[in-house]
Amino acid sequence: MSFMITFKFIVAQPLSNMLYLFMNSITKIVSLPKVGKTRITFYRDRRKISKDKTTFSLPFELNLDTKLANGEIIYSSIFRSCRIMWNDAPDDIQIKEEVESFIKEFLFGTIITTVDPIEAFEAEEIFINFINFLSSSINYRITAEGACVLNIPIATKHSKNLKILLRKKDTGDYFLSDDGIILRSFRPHERGQRERVIFASKKIGIEIKEEELFLDSSPEELSQNLYKFIQFISAVYLFYLS
Numbered sequence: 001m002s003f004m005i006t007f008k009f010i011v012a013q014p015l016s017n018m019l020y021l022f023m024n025s026i027t028k029i030v031s032l033p034k035v036g037k038t039r040i041t042f043y044r045d046r047r048k049i050s051k052d053k054t055t056f057s058l059p060f061e062l063n064l065d066t067k068l069a070n071g072e073i074i075y076s077s078i079f080r081s082c083r084i085m086w087n088d089a090p091d092d093i094q095i096k097e098e099v100e101s102f103i104k105e106f107l108f109g110t111i112i113t114t115v116d117p118i119e120a121f122e123a124e125e126i127f128i129n130f131i132n133f134l135s136s137s138i139n140y141r142i143t144a145e146g147a148c149v150l151n152i153p154i155a156t157k158h159s160k161n162l163k164i165l166l167r168k169k170d171t172g173d174y175f176l177s178d179d180g181i182i183l184r185s186f187r188p189h190e191r192g193q194r195e196r197v198i199f200a201s202k203k204i205g206i207e208i209k210e211e212e213l214f215l216d217s218s219p220e221e222l223s224q225n226l227y228k229f230i231q232f233i234s235a236v237y238l239f240y241l242s
Contacts, residue, residue, distance in 0.1 A: 032098045035090075039063040040099070042073070054078050057085075062099055064090060073103060154234050160242070162233055166226075174222055176229045180211040185241050193240050206232060 024045040031037050041061045048057040055076045062069040071086035082104050090096045118126075139151045148166040165177040186194040198208055206229070207214045213233070217225035 030102060032095070032102060034092070034098060035064065035095045040103075060103075062090065064095070067091070069096075069099075152230060152234075154237050160237060162230065162237065164226075164229065164233070172219060174217045174219065176215040176217065176226060178213040178233055180213075182213055182233055182236055182241075183208070183211045190240070197236055197240065201232065204228065204232065 025041055025043050027039060027041045029037065029039050040063075043059045043061075046059045049055070055074060058073045058075065060071060060073060062071075067088075067090070069086070069090045070088050071084055073082060074085055075082040084100045084103060086096070090099065137153050141149050143149060146168070150162075150164040150166065152162040152164065154160050154162055163179060163181060165179050166174060167177070168174050182197065183194060186197075201208065201213055205215065207216075213229075215225055215229050
């Protein structure tokens, strides 16, 4: 049994408007043993949800040579159940069974994962909340020497904070440093892991100076390099030091 998938969708708007892909229907062109090539359309914009939000009803249409059959898929993502309720079933029992088998075997996972899309206002709220959380989680202070010390929480069992030093050169450029904490945290028997960290850091442009990780940056590339530096030392903590 083979099948080809096509999608109908509304084109997403620019990212600045925080609008994302929203498909009102999903159309699948399939080849079934007896009926041959046919088209099944699932109407997500007509979907209904039960009061307890455990069961969904998703209407669909089946294009046949002689008629347009239609029904509903009653499914529950919680209980992992799926059954077909026909409003106007195909006249041929075998075709009916082939379609039901196709829906249950091939489309159940797709329906569960795509039937409840994130809308524009939800996406905007999610990202605004994430940015607010991120900004409120990062603390910084200016030392007496004029360096900026960033403390960034990382997802470990002990809620470890990453410490990053940001200093400004007399040329107007910047450099980032871990203050030597990363490499000095490795124990003697972890020498192999330590060497892998050194190799990986040099590969992405981070230098080693007296046990300290350094990354030079121009003012224009500071945000990008800060993000790269945070990613790297976060990975070291998560994979080696957590």
